[in-house]
Amino acid sequence: MSNSYDLVVIGAGSGGVRAARMAASYGARVAIIEEFRVGGTCVIRGCVPKKLYVYASRFHEMFDVAASFGWQVEARFDWPTLVANKEKEITRLESAYVANLEKPGVEIIRDRGVVAGPNTVHLVGQDRDLSARYILVATGGRPFLPPIPGAELAITSNEVFDLPALPHSILIEGGGYIAVEFATVFAGLGVHTTIIYRGDCLLRGFDDDMRRGLEAGLIDRGVKIIYQTTIASLARDGADISARFSDGVTAPYGAVMFATGRSPNVDGLGLEQAGVELAPNGTVAVDAFSQTSVPSIYAVGDVTGRAALTPVAIREGWYFAETVFNNNPMAVDHSQIPTAVFSEPEIGVIGLTEAEAATHEDIDVYLSRFRPMINSLSSHTERMILKLITEKDGGKVLGVHILGHGAAEMIQLIAIPMGMGATKADFDRAMALHPSAAEELVTFKSPTYIYRQGHKIGG
Numbered sequence: 001m002s003n004s005y006d007l008v009v010i011g012a013g014s015g016g017v018r019a020a021r022m023a024a025s026y027g028a029r030v031a032i033i034e035e036f037r038v039g040g041t042c043v044i045r046g047c048v049p050k051k052l053y054v055y056a057s058r059f060h061e062m063f064d065v066a067a068s069f070g071w072q073v074e075a076r077f078d079w080p081t082l083v084a085n086k087e088k089e090i091t092r093l094e095s096a097y098v099a100n101l102e103k104p105g106v107e108i109i110r111d112r113g114v115v116a117g118p119n120t121v122h123l124v125g126q127d128r129d130l131s132a133r134y135i136l137v138a139t140g141g142r143p144f145l146p147p148i149p150g151a152e153l154a155i156t157s158n159e160v161f162d163l164p165a166l167p168h169s170i171l172i173e174g175g176g177y178i179a180v181e182f183a184t185v186f187a188g189l190g191v192h193t194t195i196i197y198r199g200d201c202l203l204r205g206f207d208d209d210m211r212r213g214l215e216a217g218l219i220d221r222g223v224k225i226i227y228q229t230t231i232a233s234l235a236r237d238g239a240d241i242s243a244r245f246s247d248g249v250t251a252p253y254g255a256v257m258f259a260t261g262r263s264p265n266v267d268g269l270g271l272e273q274a275g276v277e278l279a280p281n282g283t284v285a286v287d288a289f290s291q292t293s294v295p296s297i298y299a300v301g302d303v304t305g306r307a308a309l310t311p312v313a314i315r316e317g318w319y320f321a322e323t324v325f326n327n328n329p330m331a332v333d334h335s336q337i338p339t340a341v342f343s344e345p346e347i348g349v350i351g352l353t354e355a356e357a358a359t360h361e362d363i364d365v366y367l368s369r370f371r372p373m374i375n376s377l378s379s380h381t382e383r384m385i386l387k388l389i390t391e392k393d394g395g396k397v398l399g400v401h402i403l404g405h406g407a408a409e410m411i412q413l414i415a416i417p418m419g420m421g422a423t424k425a426d427f428d429r430a431m432a433l434h435p436s437a438a439e440e441l442v443t444f445k446s447p448t449y450i451y452r453q454g455h456k457i458g459g
Contacts, residue, residue, distance in 0.1 A: 133296065
């Protein structure tokens with residue numbers, strides 16, 4: 001066990017693990033410090049288990065549709081089985097992460113690391129110091145709990161995956177990714193689900209057609225949505241939790257979940273004492289190369305507040321290692337990031353929203369709404385929405401927005417031509433694949449409506 005390294009990484013999540021592996025592959029002596037489990041939020045209590053639970057929640061609707069195709073299905077759901085199988089999978093993934101770190105020679109230290117100076121990290125449990133040429137902070141974020149009476153009675157995304165049993169009902173406060181995804185999960189598993197949100201529509205910042213389409217889809221699946229209201233306090237009410245709302249109404253629920261955003265994990269890390277500048281929102285301030293105000297200290301991932309997405313953290317970790325340990329300065333382009341919301345209906349987007357694009361220049365908007373083929377034999381009336389936003393007269397594609405089955409898979413592929421600066425003419429040259437939902441993106445003949453000098457024309 002050494003006390004001197006080229007790189008000490010604090011946090012073994014997606015960004016920290018990638019940086020440590022890459023730096024070690026370039027010959028650096030690397031240690032990574034983790035006080036919980038290797039893999040970080042995404043693997044342990046984030047996107048991986050979330051997606052598994054979303055899959056589980058979708059079977060109910062698939063069984064319903066199956067009847068229209070001649071299948072007679074009798075099924076029942078068992079929550080403990082899902083929880084146990086989820087745990088097996090994330091344990092397998094954690095083992096793989098550990099093996100991938102150990103293979104290039106990264107030393108894994110199970111402890112809490114605190115920055116004690118520009119080149120020093122203190123191990124709290126072992127009460128010893130490590131010296132490092134460089135320090136990388138990759139501590140991610142944690143769920144935010146609003147400062148209200150009884151907040152401790154609620155759960156967050158940290159606890160939701162391991163509930164001892166499904167509640168009979170749940171109230172979820174929030175209007176972002178986490179709120180709508182877990183509303184999808186619980187509603188799909190038969191739980192009476194309510195979303196309460198301070199705004200007037202879910203998914204602030206997304207294209208309006210995606211927001212309204214999701215709202216309709218959630219309501220169609222039995223999710224109740226309460227807008228322009230928040231939870232004022234929580235109290236125990238027998239086996240239930242009583243929620244008092246900001247409008248004075250009180251109601252009991254089997255469980256209450258806060259999905260009200262995330263905060264950077266910087267408390268007690270010693271960053272400010274070491275001279276590292278923090279942004280007003282508490283995130284670590286970094287430049288394009290992930291360097292902080294202290295030249296020997298860098299930061300990547302959610303703790304920097306740039307884009308709280310696993311692939312972004314991985315790319316930032318990779319580019320940090322290239323810059324610092326391979327003499328190959330690389331800065332991550334955060335302007336073209338495909339994003340998916342694993343709700344029902346699913347959403348996949350990349351580029352500018354219609355509102356954003358209309359303030360920049362003259363644009364053409366192509367919009368299609370249609371009933372997906374899988375619902376054509378059933379009574380399901382939900383429609384997919386595909387929107388293509390381009391510069392005027394068949395110019396560069398500025399944004400693509402998809403709501404419906406397979407949206408995430410489609411948008412990942414759309415990110416390739418978008419990154420190449422594709423135009424509407426490039427999309428037109430692609431041969432349609434029929435029958436598919438994605439063919440709509442390459443068969444638009446004329447704009448549904450246009451914007452000229454900021455004014456909408458048509459539609």
